[in-house]
Amino acid sequence: MIIRGRVWLFGDNIDTDLILPGKYLILTDPNELAKHAFENIIEGFYSKISKGDIIVAGKNFGCGSSREHAPIALKYAGIGAIVAKSFSRIFFRNAINIGLPVVPSKEARDLLREGELITINLEDGYIEEENGRRIAIEKYPEFLLEILKDGGLIENLKRKLGRLNHGKNL
Amino acid sequence: MVISMGMTISEKILAKASGRKYVTPGEYVVGKIDLAMIHDLTGPLTLNVLKQVGYEKPWNSDKIVIIFDHQVPANSTITAELQKQLRKYAKKYGIKLHDVGRQGICHQILAEEYVKPGMLVVGADSHTCTLGALGAFATGIGSTDMAAVILTGELWFRVPESIRFELKGDLKLGVSAKDVILYIIGMVGADGALYCAVEFSGDGIRKMSIDSRLTICNMAVEMGAKTGIVDPDEKTMEYCGTGEIIESDKDAEYYKEFEINLNEIIPQVALPHSVDNVKPVSEVEGIEVDQVFIGSCTNGRLEDLEAAAEILKGRKVWKDTRLIIIPASPRVYMEAERRGYIRTFIEAGAVVCNPNCGPCLGGHMGILADDEVCVSTSNRNFVGRMGSPKSKVYLVSPQTAAATAVEGKLVDPRRYMGDMK
Incomplete structure (x- = not known):
């Protein structure tokens, strides 16, 4: 995934x-929901960002x-990924589950x-700047990368449950 | 070769739930869920996800609970519609629903009626970690994770490292469990326990009531923890009736260990706008206050109302200050009424609302205007948390909140206790 x-x-502790x-x-x-992202701290954030922009x-x-x-x-405001020194665990899970890549990196914020x-190249594990400099990032466990590649847990579940013929359709 | 290694209570519960003999931190496991909870704000999103997946039948209706607590009774046509959807889903699949009349703060209802020691509990609310106070492994998840749980009864977990806080000694007069957890968060910071299970042990926690333990575990998430947890004991079993006693081994391994002397702690306050911005109340007394809120999943229990009533009895709320008191559940409400606390509150000039989350998250009952100051027993003071992004929230114990309501400014409650009067 690129x-x-x-x-x-x-900064730190963005709640x-x-x-x-x-x-x-x-x-x-x-x-x-997208229209109200960050509205209390950045006026017009929604209209200022371009699709694919990355939060660091x-x-x-x-x-x-x-x-x-x-x-x-x-995600729906157009953010392509979030890189942070660390993530709160529920946010980390939620982001992956909806197919929004979250990338822990101790160095990126300062560089x-x-x-x-x-x-950002998730499979090979690096962030590359325009000048070609690379920052190594930890690779995801395979099953998490699979959820991200499916675009989130919903598609992932559909595939799995479809195989199992689970429950009944709506 | 079999290596015998001690495990923490968290590791043991996750091992049991994932059908393993033992697990180690950092490992990924798939756990079978004993209890899953959604409420009126995260539930509708979960139903949305189910709709998108194309399946909605729960894996086991008896292990799911829906509790209305955030905006209840409905305060707009939007919330009314969302609650209608949840009612319909609950009815269709025979899921227990705590609707108007049986509603209350989800974590309190779960503690009173559903959670037992040894369970693996997930709730679509970050403060689900509260329930670890009963010796269960309980953690908050989002709506998509919850949809996966509802359909499959399972969820993946990364086994967390455990951090142990050994609480020693006795609390001073006028100091409560809330001061202890604020003190700890101030010490380790808002990310001081990120991804970890935070375990509370020692004679200090053993002497504490279940209400106090629930308060302490409730705020584990405010230092980034996956859960707060306490080994169950006689008090837990008396409170829960049944359950499986699972305890940390003596040789269990901890990522970090801290010792806290309870008798060194004095009333604490988390100043705006972060939960780890903690100081002794005595250092910041005198801040003028527009609103005081006593309630929430942190401090809406009987013990909290008792502490507030002791200070408010025979006194009046300051003329320019509003006091909102919200019991956490119908049981708490009824017992507080029976003991005369509700009368005390109303006579003092407080408003008492029906059990719900109240103004804690700025959605209902007591939202703050620009530049207003609120002293609150809840758990978060982020920018805009209780309404206007220009308002300010100070987090304190019920004792400090009650004393502050009387004076109209932030005050150390020890002034209202015997010798400091």
Whole structure:
């Protein structure tokens, strides 16, 4: 899986209330959620980003609530991947489950610059800058990469449950 | 060769649930789920996922609970529609539903009626870690993970490293479990236990009530933990009735260990806008307060209301301050009523709302306006958490909250305890 986009730098402990305020949890349409991503800290974030842009943050990204609305809002706003020094565990799982690549990297935040174009290669495990410099990243366990390649757990489950002929169709 | 290695309670429960003799941290396992919970905000998203997958029949209706707690009774046509969907799904598959009248904060209802020691519990809410206080392995997951659980009864887990906090000694008068967990989070930071299971042991936790243990485990997620957990004991068994006692081995391995002397802790406050921005209340007394909230999955239990009632009895809420008190469940509400606490609160000038999450997450009942200050017994003080991004939230114990409501400014509750009066 290869992701290419421009860098948006963020700090430490970016919480789910910043990513998506609680009052929007009653929304279930991903495109509506997207409009409110980061609205309390970056005015017009939704209209400022381009499809494929990459968030590069400090430690503990996505801390706080289990709201899947938060990664959904970022994905549908057009974010292609999130690189961070570390992730809160529920956010990490949720992002993978909806097919939004989350990439732990201790170095990236300190090496990358705002607005630069980077390429992330998940299979081979690196982030490449425009000047060709590479930052190594840890590879995913195979089953997680499979979920991401399927575009998320939904497609992954469909494949698996389809084989098992589970339950009954809606 | 068989190597006999000690395991923590978390490792043992995950091993049992995944059909293994033992597991080690960092390993990935697939665990069979004993109990799964969704609520009125994460439930609809879960149903959406089921719809997209194309299957909706639960693997076992008896192991799923739906609890309305975030915006209940419905406060808009949107929430009314979402709750209607969940009602329909619950009815179709015979899933237990805590609807209006039996509603309450999901983690409290789970503690009172469903969770038993030794269980593997998942909830579509980050504070599901609360239930580890009962000797279960309980953790929060998102809506897509929950859809997978509902369909298959299983979920993958990375076996977490365990961090042990040994609590020693006794709490001073005016200091509560909330002060202990705020103190610990202030010490290790908001990512101090990232991905780890946080285990609380020692005579300090043994002496604490189940209510206190639930408060402590509740905030494990605020230091990034996967769960907070306590070995079950007689108190746990008395509270839960049944369950399997699984305990950490004496030679279990811990990633980190800390010793906390409870008698050194004084009332704590987490200042805006982060849960690890913790100071003793005595250092920041005097901040003027518009609203005080006593409730939430952290501090909406009987013991918390009792602590508040002791301070509010015969006193009045400050004229320019609003006090909102929300019991966590119908059981807590009824017992508080029977003991006269509810009357005490209303006479003091507080409003008492029906069991629900209240203003904690800025969705219902007590949302803050620009520049307002709220002193709250809940668990998060992020920017905009309780309403306006310009408002400020200070996290404290029920004792500190009650004393603050009386004075209209942040105050150390020890001033209301015997010798400090």
